[in-house]
Amino acid sequence: MEATGDFNSLFGLGYGQVPVYTRARRMNKVPFKINEMKTFLRETKRFQRAGFHDDRHNDFTIYEGAPNELNNAAWEKLLNVGVVGISDGEDLRLINGTARSITNPSVHIVELEMFHQLHCLKWLRDRYWELEGAVTTSMSVPQRQAHSDHCIDYLRQVIMCHGDLTPITFEWSQGINGYIAHHSTPHMCRDLNAIYEWAATRDDTGLRAGGNHENVDLEEHEKFD
Template sequence: MDIVEYQDVKFNGTIEHQSIYKGEPNPELDNAWDALVFGTKLTAISAEAVEKLGKSVQPSLVKFMDEDGGGYMTTMEVTHQLHCLNLLRKSTYYDYYKSMADPLLRSSPDQYRLHLNHCIDILRQQLMCTADAGLITYQWVKGYERPYPDFSTWHKCRAIDKLWEWNEEHAVHVPWSRIKRVEQGMDLEEAP
């Protein structure tokens, strides 16, 4: 996408750092994660844009109905990656979240493990793809026998707010009940 902007950001890597995204489960924390994971919208792209992604337009590709604006259904990958990270976070508090209405944690143990392994590998691939070559320095800290890493480092980050703005501006506001297989559509034999 040509809408990517960058900004310099210093990560707060201190262990004691308080963040709305970490800590014991609580409603505020869950709301913050839900806003990241469920806040993005479906978008539509043209057949040409599909081909620019290295994919081919085929009958199994989900297309919005013409009366809803047409185009092929997409979501931003960051949404899936954040979903996976959130699933890993929830799995560290498995007993707490299993008692809630989270369908993923209430699935069969085999299905849950399959999903968890998928998420771990997606995040591994993403981290290796964007391999951060930044350097971590070390300090001598009173009370520690070994050098202590300083994880508060500078990064050139994609401006996530700009991505969210683009997503909102290009959102397709179609209820899931209107997303249907078209007559001439054909299902893939296996999931991609």
């Protein structure tokens, strides 16, 4: 099957096995399931195997390091897209619908979750480096900087690997003369308690995920000023 890029494909992948409700939900009627969608994005050819980058053994990615012209441009390119247009028919499939585009009223707008997640991560990345610059003007804490840089880039890779396509809907607010995004879109999530409980049954290593793996020297270098 050829890739078509229609909203059925996007919506099916974004929600996975979550029941998708139609306009009946808006009219306070009993919602009904849409047949499970067969999406081209589920096909193997729409996935790619990729090892996560490890800067201990490789050069930095184009996203890492203190903000500069090159990595800022890479981050900005990631966020140049992500708010997409959907048709009237596609809008009717959303539980509460979404706003029309004011620049192109023939379409409604949704943001794909992956791009919102990347936006939030970039915001934290920018604030981190602002604070880091205020705390120290030297490289006296290189390990702490390297660890923070690793965490930011690791989360970037996780977000881009999972590629959450859940649609974020919008409404137009006359009060602020702008769009308000709704971030309470239902997601199909793994059971955190089940994962935690399973991990607890195997907790016999003497190590913890939140620690530095018993590396005393590392802990000393990562203490904040």
